[in-house]
Amino acid sequence: MTIDTDALKANFAVVAGHGPDEVAQHFYSYLFLRYPETRDMFPPSMTKQRDRLVGALVRIVTNVDNVGELVPYLEDLGRDHRKFGTLAAHYPAVGEALLTTLRHFSGDAWTEKLQADWAAAYGIVADTMSGAAQKVDAAEPAWWDADVTEVDLRTFDIAVLKVRTETPHPYVAGQSLSVEPTTLRPREWRLYTPANAPGGLEIELHVRLIDGGPVSTALVRRASPGDRLRLGPPVGRMVLDPASTRPLLLVAGSTGLAPLKAIVDQLARDGGRPTHLFFGARSVREIYDRKDLDLLAERHPWLTVVIAISDDIRWKGPRGPVGTVVAEAGDWSGHDVLVCGSPAMVKFTVATLVASGVPENRISFEDFGDS
Ligand SMILES: Cc1cc2nc3c(=O)[nH]c(=O)nc-3n(C[C@H](O)[C@H](O)[C@H](O)COP(=O)(O)OP(=O)(O)OC[C@H]3O[C@@H](n4cnc5c(N)ncnc54)[C@H](O)[C@@H]3O)c2cc1C
Ligand code: HEM
Structure with missing residues (x-):
């Protein structure tokens, strides 16, 4: 039929x-x-x-x-x-x-x-x-229980949370997982993306508050150490190609940094690989993870970090939408490219890179729009 x-x-x-x-x-x-x-x-x-x-x-x-x-x-x-x-x-x-x-x-x-x-x-x-x-393997849980251990409010609307699971969560760097704030918003699940490589019990999450959004508001405004969470299984395919040795271009818009930071963490554990990480935000105030970005660039000789700011005259570094800044900064046609941010940022960046000669099949992306 x-x-x-x-x-x-x-x-x-x-x-x-x-x-x-x-x-x-x-x-x-x-x-x-x-x-x-x-x-x-x-x-x-x-x-x-x-x-x-x-x-x-x-x-x-x-x-x-x-x-x-x-x-x-x-x-x-x-x-x-x-x-x-x-x-x-x-x-x-x-x-x-x-x-x-x-x-x-x-x-x-x-x-x-x-x-x-x-x-x-x-x-x-x-x-x-x-x-x-x-x-699914009967031994794999349907969710992983976790506790919030730290909430660091970096800007008025972005918090970096550390959460601790009881057993390691089986995500791969770049993947996301759904989060239910069990004590704060029971049975409301939303996707968030670990900002560190897997393997341990601690997971770092970068959460931006969306006006009127129940889960992001709970995590940014109300979460505190001791709050219980449930984490769903990993989802998403923006991960490193295990067969590739090409250099990497990582392009992040705001909290789209999270999966790309996890990827840098994974690369560091695997011995490093030539990598450019571009972080884009509208204003200087929104560079919410500056200390870690500086630390990563300092620690890893194979990593170059560039911060692009689109709308803030105080910024003396590269200015403009991160997609434009990246495309103007070099020839990326021999790189594997990973892009993450808002739907608009991802669409624009991917289109700009393709127009500049990057083969489409080398670009992998994730956007933080509605799942
Ligand atoms: C694969 C994936 C990974 C994600 N990872 C992260 C992450 O690491 N960090 C993070 O902060 N968020 C991430 N998100 C977004 C997150 O899942 C939630 O959608 C967001 O936190 C809003 O949840 P909420 O319950 O507060 O609002 P919701 O009830 O989900 O949304 C409220 C309203 O805001 C709109 N909305 C939702 N998100 C946005 C947005 N980004 N910009 C503008 N309007 C929006 C919705 O359409 C809705 O109308 C991810 C999304 C996806 C699909
Ligand atoms: C063909 C069948 C189905 C499809 C395609 C489907 C698809 C989806 C999708 C895409 C979402 C949104 C996920 C997200 O926001 O992250 C969702 C949410 C959900 N689904 Fe399903 N689903 C199906 C069947 C079911 C069944 C059988 C149940 C159990 C009764 C179920 C229970 C739920 C629940 C509880 C939610 C969350 C709703 C909320 O948060 O308001 N679904 N489903």
Whole structure:
């Protein structure tokens, strides 16, 4: 049977026309009423704007024609869902809530073909996720417990936290992991990126406060030593290519520094490799990790650190968006490039580097937009 994904997208556009909040509310009311055992997996307060599942669910399911490309992501997502307590038996429940919601808002536009296509598309995605979750080594925990040991407020909106796990977390330098501030915001999970290489029990996190954002506010404003966290499994593919010996170009925007600092830490443990690290921020005040950047450059002869500031006349060093400063600073076409920051910074930097002659397949990136 061929799934008509265009028809699914068109159908969801009609459904979403009733208002995304109404659609999410219907979905959750159905799910929690019919399957009350799922309620405790979700945040205590499910205000409309905070829905994280329905929109993402539909986006993924309606792109099932690219399932080949989606498989690694879906496998990560399925393994990651173990931290919510999601079991294989919950997938049909969510599928039923989704289809009931779509049918409710489609009215006369609902057809048997749509019903069959949504069910088939959802089934493929759900099977990939739950199959991956079932294959996880039984010894691997669904989450890692951790304590906050230090909170260092570096600017009014950026804090560097040290957290300590009970057993080592199996991330690779450059990967991220989701964090639930168990004592401060139970069942709210957001992705953060370790700024040190793995192996020990201590993890450094760089958190920027997003106005009105519950988890970043809790971590920056309210966290203190002793607060409990849960950490989800590692996600993300912006990691070092183990087969490459090329020099490295690392480009960070603000807290996008975290994974690149972890990579420098990993390189140092592995003996070093010629590396340029560019850190970009808008103002001098935002150079929140200056002491460590200076220390790294001093300690490692293979590392060059450049700070670019875009909007602050007090800065006497390179001025401009970090993507422009990097592209003007040299020929990077023989480098492996890693870029991390806000969606806008990453998009601009990657486009500028490609235009300057860096092969696209040598650039790997992560952005801190909505997961
Ligand atoms: C792979 C990955 C790694 C990440 N690593 C880090 C990290 O190391 N450090 C870090 O500080 N953040 C990181 N983030 C962002 C983090 O996961 C949260 O999204 C962020 O902290 C906001 O969470 P919140 O609960 O406070 O707000 P949310 O409830 O998630 O968001 C509140 C509102 O702000 C918007 N928003 C979210 N993030 C931003 C942003 N960056 N700029 C502008 N608007 C935004 C949302 O769309 C929403 O409308 C990462 C994100 C991803 C996808
Ligand atoms: C095909 C099936 C599914 C897909 C594609 C899917 C996808 C997603 C995605 C993309 C997110 C957002 C992740 C993030 O913000 O980091 C999410 C969140 C979540 N999912 Fe799923 N999911 C599926 C099935 C399920 C099932 C069966 C359950 C269990 C009942 C579940 C429980 C949750 C919970 C609790 C959240 C967090 C919600 C929140 O924070 O508000 N999901 N899911």
